[in-house]
Amino acid sequence: MSVEKKIxxxxxxxxxxxxxxxxxxxxxxxxxxxxxxxxxxxxxWVQFDPNKTNIxxxxxxxxxxxxxxxxxxxxxVKAASSLKAKEIQxxxxxxxxxxxxxxxxxxxxxxxxxxxxxxIISLILATPVxxxxxxxxxxxxxxxxxxxxxxxxxxxxxxxxIAYIFSLFNTIYPNFWLSRGITPHLYFESASVIIAFILxxxxxxxxxxxxxxxxxxxxxxxxxxxxTIIQNGIFTEVPIAQLxxxxxxxxxxxxxxxxxxxxxxxxxxxEESSITGEPLPTLKEKGSxxxxxxxxxxxxxxxxATQIGSESVLGRIISTVENAQNSKAEVQRIxxxxxxxxxxxxxxxxxxSLIIWNIFDTSGGLTHGIIALVSVLAIACPCALGLATPTAxxxxxxxxxxxxxxxxxxESLEDFSKxxxxxxxxxxxxxxxxxxxxxxxxxxxxxxxxxxIKSIELLxxxxxxxxxxxxxxxxxxxxxxENFRETAGKGVQASVxxxxxxxxxxxxxxxxxxxxxAEENTAVDKLTKRNGSVVxxxxxxxxxxAFLIADVVKESAxxxxxxxxxxxxxxxxxxxxxxxxxxxxxxxxxxxxxxxQLNPNDxxxxxxxxxxxxxxxxxVGDGINxxxxxxxxxxxxxxxxGSDIAMDVAQITILNSDIGLIKKLYNLSxxxxxxxxxNLFWAFIYNLIxxxxxxxxxxxxxxxxxxxxxxxxxxxxxxxxxxxxxxxxKRVKL
Numbered sequence: 001m002s003v004e005k006k007i008x009x010x011x012x013x014x015x016x017x018x019x020x021x022x023x024x025x026x027x028x029x030x031x032x033x034x035x036x037x038x039x040x041x042x043x044x045w046v047q048f049d050p051n052k053t054n055i056x057x058x059x060x061x062x063x064x065x066x067x068x069x070x071x072x073x074x075x076x077v078k079a080a081s082s083l084k085a086k087e088i089q090x091x092x093x094x095x096x097x098x099x100x101x102x103x104x105x106x107x108x109x110x111x112x113x114x115x116x117x118x119x120i121i122s123l124i125l126a127t128p129v130x131x132x133x134x135x136x137x138x139x140x141x142x143x144x145x146x147x148x149x150x151x152x153x154x155x156x157x158x159x160x161x162i163a164y165i166f167s168l169f170n171t172i173y174p175n176f177w178l179s180r181g182i183t184p185h186l187y188f189e190s191a192s193v194i195i196a197f198i199l200x201x202x203x204x205x206x207x208x209x210x211x212x213x214x215x216x217x218x219x220x221x222x223x224x225x226x227x228t229i230i231q232n233g234i235f236t237e238v239p240i241a242q243l244x245x246x247x248x249x250x251x252x253x254x255x256x257x258x259x260x261x262x263x264x265x266x267x268x269x270x271e272e273s274s275i276t277g278e279p280l281p282t283l284k285e286k287g288s289x290x291x292x293x294x295x296x297x298x299x300x301x302x303x304x305a306t307q308i309g310s311e312s313v314l315g316r317i318i319s320t321v322e323n324a325q326n327s328k329a330e331v332q333r334i335x336x337x338x339x340x341x342x343x344x345x346x347x348x349x350x351x352x353s354l355i356i357w358n359i360f361d362t363s364g365g366l367t368h369g370i371i372a373l374v375s376v377l378a379i380a381c382p383c384a385l386g387l388a389t390p391t392a393x394x395x396x397x398x399x400x401x402x403x404x405x406x407x408x409x410x411e412s413l414e415d416f417s418k419x420x421x422x423x424x425x426x427x428x429x430x431x432x433x434x435x436x437x438x439x440x441x442x443x444x445x446x447x448x449x450x451x452x453i454k455s456i457e458l459l460x461x462x463x464x465x466x467x468x469x470x471x472x473x474x475x476x477x478x479x480x481x482e483n484f485r486e487t488a489g490k491g492v493q494a495s496v497x498x499x500x501x502x503x504x505x506x507x508x509x510x511x512x513x514x515x516x517x518a519e520e521n522t523a524v525d526k527l528t529k530r531n532g533s534v535v536x537x538x539x540x541x542x543x544x545x546a547f548l549i550a551d552v553v554k555e556s557a558x559x560x561x562x563x564x565x566x567x568x569x570x571x572x573x574x575x576x577x578x579x580x581x582x583x584x585x586x587x588x589x590x591x592x593x594x595x596x597q598l599n600p601n602d603x604x605x606x607x608x609x610x611x612x613x614x615x616x617x618x619x620v621g622d623g624i625n626x627x628x629x630x631x632x633x634x635x636x637x638x639x640x641x642g643s644d645i646a647m648d649v650a651q652i653t654i655l656n657s658d659i660g661l662i663k664k665l666y667n668l669s670x671x672x673x674x675x676x677x678x679n680l681f682w683a684f685i686y687n688l689i690x691x692x693x694x695x696x697x698x699x700x701x702x703x704x705x706x707x708x709x710x711x712x713x714x715x716x717x718x719x720x721x722x723x724x725x726x727x728x729x730k731r732v733k734l
Contacts, residue, residue, distance in 0.1 A: 003033060006055055007045045009083055010037060012067040014140055014153055014202070017343055021149055025065045029058055038390055042084060044069055066143025091203035098133040098196040101125045105189040119171040119186055126188035130164050134195035154343060156198055158350075159374045163191040166370050185367060190374065222293035222314055227258040230302065243308050251301040256293060260307035263288045268299030346691070350376040353695040368696060368705065375694035375706045379687070388679035391726035396672035399729055403664055404640070404655040412635045412651035414676075417669035418616045419635060422564055422662070423607060425621035426575035426585055428642055430659065431551040433622065435463060437471035438532060439548040441523055449544060451477035453537055456494045456501055459484050464535055465492075467549045491535075503537045514538040531584030553588055556660030561589045563663050574603045574629070603629040620662070621650075637662075664734035671732050679722045686718040 013019055019039035026035040026044065031052025037044050046058060055071045062069050070083070105125050108118045131138070134156070141157035169176070170184035178184065228237050228250040235250060240258045243249070248264060251257050257270070269281035272294045281297055284290055290303055293314035309315050350373045357369030393410045400407050407413050424430050442449070454472040457465040459481060481494035481501075491504015493512065502512045506524065510516070514536075516524065524546055527534045532550025536543060564571045573594035575582050582596035595606070603619075607629050610617050619626070619633035622642025627649045630636030638650035639657040647653045654661050690706070698704040 002050060003047050004050045005045065005047045007043055008055070009070045010042050010044050010062070010067060011070065011083060012140065013037075013039060013042060014136070017144075017149075018067065018140070018153075021065055021144070021147070022062055022067050025061050026058055029053060029061045032058070038394075065147060066140065088203065091199055094133045095196060095199040095203050098129045098192065098199055101129045101133075102189065102192040102196045105192050109186065109189040113186075119167075119174075119188075122186060122188035123168065123171055126164060126167075126192045129192040129195050130160050133199065134160065137195075137198075154347075156194070158347075159376075160191040160194050162370060163187040163194070163374045167191070187371070187374070194374075222256060224256045224258050228252070241309070243305060245305055245308060247305045249303045249305060251290075251296045251303055253296060253298050253300060256295050257290050257301075257303065258292055258308075259303065259305040260289075260291050260312040261303040261305045263290060264302045264304050266299055266301040268301050269297045270301075271295040271297060346376065349691060349695060357696060368699070371705060372694060372696045376691055379690040379694045379706070388683045388722050389676050391723050392672055392675040392679055392729065395726050395729040396668055396675075399732070399734075400665065400668055403661065403668075403734060404658070405661055405665055405668075406640075406653040406655055408651045408653075413669055413672055415616065415669075416618065416635050416652075416665055417673055419569060419618045419666075420615045421570045421572060421610055421617045423603075423610075423617060423619045423629065423633065424571060424573050424591075424659075425623065425626050426573055426577055426582060427551055428622035428657075429620055429639055430557045430573065430585060430589060431553050433551060433641070435467040435533075435549050435551050437467055437547050438550045438552055439527060439530070440471075441527070441546040442544075443520060443546075444539070444542075444544040446544070449537075449539075450475045451479055452481075452496050452501060452539075453503070453545065455479040455496065456481050456484070456492060456503060459494070460486055460492050460503075462486075462492075464533060464549050468535065468547055471547070499540055501537065501539055503535060506534065506536060509536045509538055509543070512538070512541075514541050514543060516543050531581060531588070553585055554657075554659050556658055558589050560659050560662050561591055565590075567666070574598050574606060600626070600628045604632050607632050620659070622657070637665075667734045668729075668732075671729060671734075675726055675729055678725055682721050682725065683718060 010019075010022055013022065019037040022044060023035055023037040026032055026037075026046055029048075031049040033047045033049065035044065035046040044062075046055075048054075048058070055069075059069050059071050102125075105122055108115070108122055112118050137153045137156040137160070140153035144154055164187075167186045167188045170186055174184045176184070224240060226237050227240050227243055228235050229243070230248045230250055243259060247259075249259060249261070251266075251268075253268070263284050263286055265286060267283070267285045270284045270290060271281045272291065284301060290301070291314065292307075292312040307313075307315075353372040353376055354369040357372055358365040361368055389410075393413065396413055397407045397410075400413070427433050450472055454469055454475050455477045457468045457472075479496055481496050484492065484494040486492045487504070487508065491502065491508035491512075493500065493502045495501070502509060502514060504512075506528070520543055524534065524536065524543075527546055527548045530548060530550070532548045535547045535549060537545040537547075561571050570593070571591055573582065573586055573589075573591050575594070575596055576598055577596055579596040582594055585591075586594040595602075598606075603626070607617050607619060611632075611634070616635075617633045618635040618637060619629045620637045620639075621627075621630055622639035626638075626642075630638060630649045635652065636650035637652045637654060638647040640647070640653050640655035641657040652665065654665075692698075693704070694706040696705055
């Protein structure tokens with residue numbers, strides 16, 4: 001079965017209940033394998049079988065539930081952001097207008113309640129607020145009712161319409177109550193102020209939610225909107241959406257590169273920190289690889305596109321962050337279930353309050369009952385509950401992206417703070433993964449020797465030869481060795497200016513007739529006992545130089561291992577390298593447990609056994625041989641400079657391969673989980689305290705009831721407080 005995945009913006013959602021409705025409708029559609037709605041950024045992700053359905057059929061299903069999705073957007077995030085910007089402005093305008101109408105209503109109700117014209121003026125002022133500025137609440141509530149569902153809009157529509165109708169009746173037929181010895185109260189100001197406060201809350205909420213997606217916007221800001229393509233010598237500027245593979249593109253100085261590709265002509269320095277984390281610019285010349293989102297500096301480049309759009313490294317990063325921000329943590333699934341039953345429970349409590357007031361208060365029970373019903377409906381909103389987890393997750397994943405940590409799903413961010421063991425691969429993870437000359441001994445002061453050594457090693461295909469030539473990068477040579485010969489895996493020999501030179505391991509050097517004096521042999525012995533490979537260089541049977549070539553450990557690795565032990569987390573190294581090499585690295589880093597000469601199955605078996613004992617395991621690796629272990633671990637972490645396959649399997653990628661970011665990831669996971677718990681507390685506490693007070697629980701004791709105006713304000717502030725608390729994650733120090 002083929003599976004297609006899409007992320008599309010959703011229109012018309014006003015609360016967590018709406019998100020659940022859309023999600024359920026899509027999940028029940030034929031051909032859909034999985035789907036989810038993120039209320040925090042108004043997007044739907046859906047996996048479906050294209051042979052059974054398509055996005056237009058899903059659009060029809062969503063429309064039948066009273067909502068809509070945008071299917072023709074080239075970029076879902078940009079489209080959703082554009083919709084959100086319009087929505088924010090709409091809420092702002094409606095709030096301002098409703099506030100202008102509500103202020104005189106409050107003054108009339110509090111100061112001029114006995115004035116004979118107050119009822120008529122209040123009716124005139126309240127009507128546009130309730131039924132025009134607040135019309136969306138009624139429209140959405142009706143859509144829900146048609147499908148036998150209820151959500152936050154249902155609560156708002158019921159509370160305000162009941163308060164309005166009750167006040168309208170008291171305005172037209174005041175004698176109905178006066179004849180029974182009851183003063184007819186008006187609640188026009190309550191209905192109007194509830195709408196105003198909820199519109200204020202929605203405006204502030206949407207503004208705050210818009211900020212939670214800023215990391216995506218920053219990443220997308222790395223993409224230029226247009227590019228200059230070269231066809232038959234003609235330069236044409238086109239939108240980047242029109243670029244195709246194999247297009248030749250001109251990259252002007254000071255412009256961002258729009259595609260992944262290879263330089264076909266030109267030379268320039270390119271600042272690549274957005275992709276690699278490396279602060280220093282990299283020289284690019286013909287044949288060099290370049291990445292989308294990086295900044296060209298002074299020179300011009302011509303680039304042949306190899307990956308475009310979502311296929312580029314930057315495109316995959318953006319896609320990964322989008323998918324992660326749309327994923328749900330386990331705590332969010334629980335909150336969604338609670339939000340799904342919340343509205344029916346609240347409606348039941350509101351009706352029960354009305355009934356109880358009428359039973360136990362024979363004189364003013366109907367009035368108090370209606371006030372209680374309106375207040376309960378106004379204060380009980382599941383929005384805060386629906387926003388508690390996704391806003392924290394979105395901000396947390398965005399914060400991670402800003403620190404070169406790419407998180408694929410919410411579960412990995414949630415789980416990392418629970419990790420008990422961190423498994424490390426060695427090469428490319430704890431070590432740099434590139435052999436370099438870590439030490440050298442020069443036994444001859446001839447200034448020509450470095451030039452001769454480099455000229456010979458440039459002809460060798462051995463990786464250790466590359467390490468030596470990189471080490472001698474400042475040495476310029478135009479020498480051309482003669483009679484070059486390479487013995488695979490052992491060494492090379494060549495003639496320069498009539499002298500015979502031999503380079504290789506100690507056995508190859510000795511077999512070539514080189515005699516190493518005792519004093520020099522001692523120095524070489526010291527090198528061989530250290531981590532790495534020793535390459536010796538001889539001139540006419542005389543040893544002249546020795547190089548220790550090693551895959552050196554990363555500077556941040558030792559600090560990270562020490563920090564893990566301090567936190568009570570056990571670091572373990574699993575490697576396919578030889579025992580001596582693994583032992584040297586483990587001792588250097590202070591890792592107490594390590595296992596060498598392991599194949600991919602051995603690593604996987606080790607992780608499986610750890611998990612079976614109830615441990616939470618994170619695996620950190622960079623190679624294809626680590627993918628099995630990465631997929632089995634509770635949290636798989638790949639190095640950004642490793643293989644594409646490892647990054648595809650892992651839930652988290654450290655883009656710049658800095659192992660020290662493990663500490664930041666752990667701290668971010670803890671702080672995100674703490675923020676989620678705080679949000680859920682605030683979401684529940686408003687309702688746990690507010691609903692009983694709104695129902696009239698304190699009236700028999702202290703004569704206290706909750707005015708519907710303040711109930712509406714409390715409901716609005718609950719959502720704002722939750723989103724604002726999530727935004728605090730942006731400022732935390734990791």
